[in-house]
Structure formats: structure tokens, C-alpha cells
Amino acid sequence: MSNKIYYLASCDTCRKIIKSLPNDHNLTFHDIKQDPITTEDLEEMYQLSGSYEALFSKKAQLYKSMGLKDKSLTEDDFKKYILEHYTFLSRPVFIINGKIYIGNSQQNIHQVMKALTGE
Template sequence: MNKIYYLASCDTCRKIIKGLPANHNLEFHDIRQNPITEAELEEMHKLAGSYEALFSKKAQLYKSMDLKNKSLTEADFKKYILEHYTFLSRPVFIIDGKIYIGNSQPVTLQAMKALEK
């Protein structure tokens, strides 16, 4: 099953979702309303190769908790993502066994092309 992990209150996520191909077959997962489970995070980790790749260093909590001045391990990245949804870089698409993380234009275009197949 193809999925998108997103935040419904995020303008960027809403814009990306609005631009999805009409025939997409995505299961939508709002990470604020339905926090990601450890099993879901493990699946993402397996596809991404690291927890750091899934971690958002743009999160306001990252700055307010002064995490940028700490040396974080993979275990730390995992712990923070599970503790608060804001630490997951979003959106995260899982399409046909491939993962697309974040909202950069190249990543978004790759995810859109994968959905059109």
C-alpha cells in the first residue's frame, strides 16, 4: 500500500497533496492526529537507510531544545521522531517500496512521477 505521512496543518504539505495526480492510490496518514508507530518508523528507516534522513532539522523544537549544538546519534534521532511529530521531515511518501522524504522540488517531482506509473 502506498502511503503519505504528512501534517494536515502544514501549508507545504497541503500544496503538495493538492498537486497529486488524480489517479493516485495513496493512504493518507496525518502524523498529528495519528502519531507514527515504532513499526512504521522502522519501515521508513529500512527504506531510508538512517533515522537522520527522516529527521527534520528545520523543526522549531530542534532549535528551542538546542539540539543543533548536541551530537545526536541514530538512537537519538529515532527517539525524537517517536516523541514528537514535528521531528519527522515531511511529507514522507512510500510508493512501490521506495521512500521519498521531504518537500524539496526534486523529491516532490520524483514522488509525483512514481505515482503516475
């Protein structure tokens, strides 16, 4: 299984994180805007994270504009919205050596760097 990063090329935060990756990172890049995530991609992320909600970005502007923040969403809803629009995937998502790292928190990126450098 190859190591992957799901990201958005137009996202400044994603670009900054990618720039800071070790040179020999050996990641397959997947721009979710150019190449929307498939049900299979999302299923793999779900298997590793155990939750669609964990993969869902509540920071997405559509989350507020569609009134989703006022609804009680189920796991099926989270899955449906992530597949419907790339903005709902919390970014970036790394899959490294069978482990998943979701989002751009400092702690998460620190864990990614450790995983990539084999520390």
C-alpha cells in the same frame, strides 16, 4: 504493501503538495499529528531510507529550542525524537512501490509525481 503519505494536515506545504497529486494517486493518508507514527511505521521508513537522520527534520522549531542543534545526535537519538514528537519527522514522507521519498524539495516531489504516474 500500500502506498502511503505521512504528512501534517496543518502544514501549508503538505497541503499544496497533496493538492498537486494526480487524481488516481491511490495513497493511504496518515496525518502524523492526529495519528502519531508508531515504532513499526518508523522502522519501515528506516528500512527504506537506511537512516533515522534522513527522516529527521532539522528545520523543526523544537530542534533549536531544545538545543539539539548544538548536540551531536546519534541514530538512536534521531529515532527517539521522531517517536516523541511529530514535528521531528521531515515531511511529507511518501512510500510508493517500496521506495521512500522524504521531504518537500522540488526534486523529491518531482520524483514522487513520476512514481505515482508510472513514468
